Amino acid sequence: MSPALLTMEDVEVAFTVGGKSYPALHHITLEIQKNEVLGIVGESGCGKSLTALSIMGLQPEAAQMTRGQFFLGGTSLAGLSEEAWQDIRGKRVSMIFQDPMTALNPLIPVGRQIAETLKTHTNLSKKEARQLTLEMMRKVGLSRVEQLYDEYPHRLSGGMRQRVMIAMALVCKPQLLIADEPTTALDVTIQAQILDLLRGLNRETDTAILFISHDLGVIREMCDRVIVMYAGYIVEEAPAEEIITKPQHPYTKGLLHSLPDISKRGQPLYTIPGRVPPLHERKGGCPFAGRCGHVLPECTSVVPELGEVAVNHKVRCHLYTQQN
Ligand SMILES: Nc1ncnc2c1ncn2[C@@H]1O[C@H](COP(=O)(O)OP(=O)(O)O)[C@@H](O)[C@H]1O
Ligand SMILES: [Mg+2]
Structure with a gap:
């Protein structure tokens, strides 16, 4: 099999603030295949943009990759000079942002x-x-x-x-287009047109897309495969269809539950209680434990592994590691 278009292997990125290190991405391992549309979904502050910017070699100055590796078409991107990056950006990988004016x-x-x-x-x-x-x-x-x-x-x-x-x-x-919340600032009708356009371009031109959004509804429309991120961790990964029909992680279930549903018209929209903790408030254990309705004793002390629960379906949650 030819190598994936892009591979991230066990990447960790941390911010240094006042001499202290605050990890913002943990064990990010992902692959994007040629022609694929991979989605990353999660609330604001979960590390979606930092993942995207790291792929482009454009992470903020205070952020450093402290672990892991990247490969583009099988070639390592470690230690590239700025000149080499400039050759890659725009030509092999390019990015669109929420606000075109930036x-x-x-x-x-x-x-x-x-x-x-x-x-x-x-x-x-x-x-x-x-x-x-x-x-x-x-x-x-x-x-x-x-x-x-x-x-x-x-x-x-x-x-x-x-x-x-x-x-x-x-x-x-480019072989890969990274789209970071590209339609969040647009009206719903324009949003639908832009999504159609991106999907069409993906089919016509073989360009793979890494599509980032906080909106699982949009992700469902766009993507072949979905990665759910929470507080810097990948907590679930599955084909888009399966994320919607068989979500496993309590966080994914919460995101799905918060989608507007025409059959529940008139009822208040569900929101997951609590908020994504800022970097300096993050503790050990499962990152979602503070907001989860199914907390086990180990959840507050041990970070669960990202384990396979079905073919191509992975979950980082003690509820599932227990059953294995
Ligand atoms: N320049 C920065 N300095 C310190 N922390 C930052 C900076 N940029 C982002 N962060 C923190 O890193 C985490 C991930 O941010 P980000 O990738 O922008 O999230 P998302 O795109 O999912 O909303 C957040 O906790 C955010 O507060
Ligand atoms: Mg973002």
Whole structure:
């Protein structure tokens, strides 16, 4: 079998604050296959963005990888120079964010920004770069692209800006697109269009997508396989269908239970009691123990292993390790 497109092996990332180390990612092991859409879901503060940024070599300065390894197409990404990273970013792996304005330069017309990305990574002439840019802009569903090419980002709607960012991310045909909450800031109808667009591009172009969202409803629509993260740990991993029909971890069940359901119209929406603890309040044991309704004595002292409960279905929970 050919190696996975991206492999993370037992990665740990910690923040150093005031000389003390606070781990924010623990034992992150994952693989993304060519052409796959892998979802990461979890509430805010669970480490989804930090996972994504680490893959891009863009984690905050205070954060350090303290353990583990990354491989892109079988090649280790350890100790790469900034120059080597720049060659990978945009060309082999690219990323889109919740707020397109963080990635777009407000002072440069949008078409030129896409063309610049192409010129950085290819030897295309100015004319060829413009042609390819216009083609890509059409592909992501933008219209009147000749005029739009010379518009500044602030003249575009949120949905159009997100399309521009997707065009910029995909124009060099990366093998992997990381989409970190790409539709969270958009209206529901625009959100649905952008999700359709990403799904379509994945089918047409073989680009694998790492799709990150706090919304299990969106993840269910988009992904082939899902990783559930809680407080820096992977707590469950399964094909998307199975996460929805047979969730095992109490946290996943809670997320599922909090989804709006048309048959429960009029009833208040369920929310998981409590909150994700900030880094400095995290204790030993199962990260979810403080909010879980099924706590066993060992849950507060021993971190459960991520164990297989069915084929391709893993859970990090003492309720399951007990049965084995
Ligand atoms: N620059 C930073 N300094 C200190 N802690 C941070 C920083 N960025 C993120 N964190 C902490 O790391 C954890 C994971 O954050 P993040 O990956 O952004 O979560 P998510 O994307 O799932 O909302 C959180 O507890 C967050 O508070
Ligand atoms: Mg985030």
